[in-house]
Amino acid sequence: MNCKIFSILILPLFLVSCTIEPELPTPDEAKAAVMAKIKSANDRWATGDVTGFTEVAAQDIIWIDELGAQIPISGKVALGKYLESFTGQVPPHKHELLNLVFQIYGDIVIVNYRYQASFDGVLQDPWKVSSVYRYADGDWLSVHENWSEVKPEPQP
Secondary structure, three states, rough: OOHHHHHHHHHHHHHHHOOOOOOOOOOHHHHHHHHHHHHHHHHHOOOOOOOHHHHOOOEEEEEEEOOOOOOOOOHHHHHHHHHHHHOOOOOEEEEEEEEEEEEEEEEEEEEEEEEEEEEOEEOOEHHHHHHHHEOOOEEEEEEEEEEEEEOOOOOO
């Protein structure tokens, strides 16, 4: 009787505790994968293709910027519509991603960087960017993007 109680009560608990969790990428793998997504989206933006950021977005993304999204845009569909409104308005330009800082916490990667654009060799005011990526279902997707212009220091 005691063995039967053990198998009815304890065995299911043991089996539940033995679930296999998917293995997370190493920090180096996470950094490389997220960097590739950030680089791809920014490279596409610099060619005038506004869809790159939508393609790396999770369904529950939050997007904030100083152009038209001071109130956060919530969700991939809404982000796609918002970014599509820039079609034809982003002239091709050169750009650099500067001062990248990665923080990696298991299935979350936070990246802070500067986007430095130049048009015909003339540097523009840079943008400071905070991106948060989450690993799920074997892919890194952006769940939060915050873009703000770096304001020049006031001259005395």
